[in-house]
Amino acid sequence: MTHRFHEQVVVITGAATGIGHASAVRFASEGARVACLDIETTKNESTAVLAAEQGGDAIAVTCDVRSRPDQEAAIAEVMERWGRVDVLVASAGMYVGGPLPEVPLDRWENLVAVNLTGVLTSNSLVAPIMIDQGSGTIVNISSMAGKTSWPNSAEYSATKSGVIGLTRSAAMELGPAGITVNAVCPGNTVTEMVRKVAVEIGATLDMTGEEWLEMRANDTALKRLAQPEEIAGVIAFLASADARYLTGQAIEVDGGLILS
Numbered sequence: 001m002t003h004r005f006h007e008q009v010v011v012i013t014g015a016a017t018g019i020g021h022a023s024a025v026r027f028a029s030e031g032a033r034v035a036c037l038d039i040e041t042t043k044n045e046s047t048a049v050l051a052a053e054q055g056g057d058a059i060a061v062t063c064d065v066r067s068r069p070d071q072e073a074a075i076a077e078v079m080e081r082w083g084r085v086d087v088l089v090a091s092a093g094m095y096v097g098g099p100l101p102e103v104p105l106d107r108w109e110n111l112v113a114v115n116l117t118g119v120l121t122s123n124s125l126v127a128p129i130m131i132d133q134g135s136g137t138i139v140n141i142s143s144m145a146g147k148t149s150w151p152n153s154a155e156y157s158a159t160k161s162g163v164i165g166l167t168r169s170a171a172m173e174l175g176p177a178g179i180t181v182n183a184v185c186p187g188n189t190v191t192e193m194v195r196k197v198a199v200e201i202g203a204t205l206d207m208t209g210e211e212w213l214e215m216r217a218n219d220t221a222l223k224r225l226a227q228p229e230e231i232a233g234v235i236a237f238l239a240s241a242d243a244r245y246l247t248g249q250a251i252e253v254d255g256g257l258i259l260s
């Protein structure tokens, strides 16, 4: 593997599992110094160990993205250790869903705090560092749910559409400083989250989780779900020099789901 990110500092939220975990391993395998941020301490530490084993350097920082002080402390630790932030991958997120008339306000507020405020906070904390450097790239993880719709997912779709709007505005604002900001919109990707989603949504359709996932796979052109490593590959491309003229986009990585 070529070392596209040799000694670059990459901050990844939601690094304990899934897409964030796969991204940490991918960036480390290409020479990056990776800061893994997650609320799940044990799994996050395992990610950092695995990332360091790829030959890069890695640290685990326990961080609840809902908390600005937590995120400030995490970025301060990164700055103290490595003195810069070249890449931010904002992947921490969660899914909740259910019928619109029954959305509890506290559930909505928590989802917004994780999926939207968490992303806004991480973007706003690395922006001044990247402006000072005159370089940097941000990749926010949205979802196909931010571009398309289905029943019982108003809350989740709203947060993921919000991430796209945030990304576009940040791209305009930070572009003059040489910073790119893009979003990735994964389709159904085999992670802990999607297994939980499958059981929940499947139940509303009288299907098992496995049956729902099979249906979703069949809805794609490629007739299969994504692996987290395949999303991480696109994230790494967006953070690479090959994508330096690419900004403000929300890239669909959905195996052709949107075509059906």
Ligand SMILES: NC(=O)c1ccc[n+]([C@@H]2O[C@H](COP(=O)([O-])OP(=O)(O)OC[C@H]3O[C@@H](n4cnc5c(N)ncnc54)[C@H](O)[C@@H]3O)[C@@H](O)[C@H]2O)c1
Binding pocket: 013, 014, 015, 016, 017, 018, 019, 020, 037, 038, 039, 040, 063, 064, 065, 066, 090, 091, 092, 093, 094, 095, 114, 141, 142, 143, 144, 145, 185, 186, 187, 188, 189, 190, 191, 192, 193, 194
């Ligand atoms: N898996 C999919 O099918 C899919 C599809 C589209 C978009 N996404 C998005 O991709 C991102 C990653 O999801 P994933 O599929 O890898 O799921 P995942 O559950 O495997 O990973 C999410 C990570 O975020 C962390 N997290 C949750 N709340 C947090 C908080 N308050 N503070 C810090 N960390 C927190 C979790 O501990 C976990 O490690 C999410 O933003 C999700 O919405 C996933």
